[in-house]
Ligand SMILES: *[C@@H]1O[C@H](CO)[C@@H](O)[C@H](O)[C@H]1NC(C)=O
């Protein structure tokens with residue numbers, strides 16, 4: 001591929017060399033083959049028929065979020081997320097905090113669209129069918145000292161929105177200029193109004209607050225978070241977004257990380273061994289978020305807002321892990337050594353001795369990949385249950401999650 005980059009419009013000069021008819025025919029045949037190969041590998045619109053008949057035919061996805069939906073943003077911007085991430089799917093580190101796919105990947109598959117390229121990834125990027133603005137560690141709350149010192153991502157939700165605005169503005173400019181780069185690598189101008197806008201962000205706000213606040217103080221913080229999230233939906237709407245797919249937050253008290261870091265007192269543990277008060281905070285936040293989504297529906301009547309109860313899916317898998325063929329829900333595939341939690345690719349130092357943490361043998365059996373992030377298998381399990389709309393507050397499946405779904 002050539003080195004075409006945004007802002008660097010490459011125009012082909014018509015060349016004047018004369019050719020024999022045979023040469024011309026061969027050249028044409030080669031061109032057709034090359035074009036066919038190019039479309040097959042680079043412009044995955046050949047697979048995008050899968051959602052025709054589903055009602056919406058989303059041409060693109062724009063995602064905002066944290067590590068739960070990061071497909072390479074944090075990795076591209078800061079440091080490559082190393083092996084064993086990616087061991088189950090992709091076969092190499094893919095910028096995801098998991099052994100394989102995140103829920104967003106399954107959503108993209110269902111829509112017949114390619115996996116989303118991270119906006120911040122400049123290597124081999126193709127944004128023809130959308131862009132992913134999520135980065136691991138992102139928060140709703142704009143970066144402040146508490147969040148910075150906690151080691152979270154500086155690319156908070158407000159920055160993700162600025163990035164989207166710039167992405168859209170420059171995409172439209174390049175199309176105006178007739179850029180060939182724009183035709184193959186960027187969404188079409190009309191795709192912005194027809195795309196699905198997915199949002200999964202808040203978990204790090206809760207983690208960050210837990211590190212430095214009492215649970216009472218946290219409850220006071222929650223309304224400002226959900227108001228900000230609703231404000232982000234408003235801003236996207238003003239930019240032309242009409243179809244939204246919004247996840248609530250999962251049972252953070254059941255993450256092995258939480259159970260290790262905040263060992264629950266006997267009066268603060270639920271039937272699954274999770275930190276009950278942390279789950280209550282997540283649920284309080286989810287109730288506020290649901291209210292905000294209801295208010296948004298009144299404010300933006302021509303938008304379709306689908307609010308997905310990811311909490312329930314995650315919690316039911318954790319509660320019935322054995323029944324569904326999974327191992328101990330509070331265990332994880334890597335990152336745990338005794339009663340300590342580590343990043344799963346790092347060497348752990350315990351009592352002054354360096355210890356290599358080997359990942360488990362069968363990642364497909366674990367719910368938690370690394371103590372904080374869900375495994376490929378758990379993400380697939382959850383995706384199967386949310387995509388058909390059974391956990392949507394308006395009982396609308398993914399493929400009909402647009403304002404005017406055509407009848408199938
Ligand atoms: C580290 O040392 C402490 C105190 O000697 C001991 O209780 C603990 O078991 C040791 N941890 C490991 C993982 O060896």
Ligand SMILES: *[C@@H]1O[C@H](CO)[C@@H](O)[C@H](O)[C@H]1NC(C)=O
Pocket residue numbers: 384385388389390
């Ligand atoms: C959605 O899919 C799940 C898992 O396959 C299934 O248990 C559930 O009954 C389905 N719900 C609807 C409304 O189709």
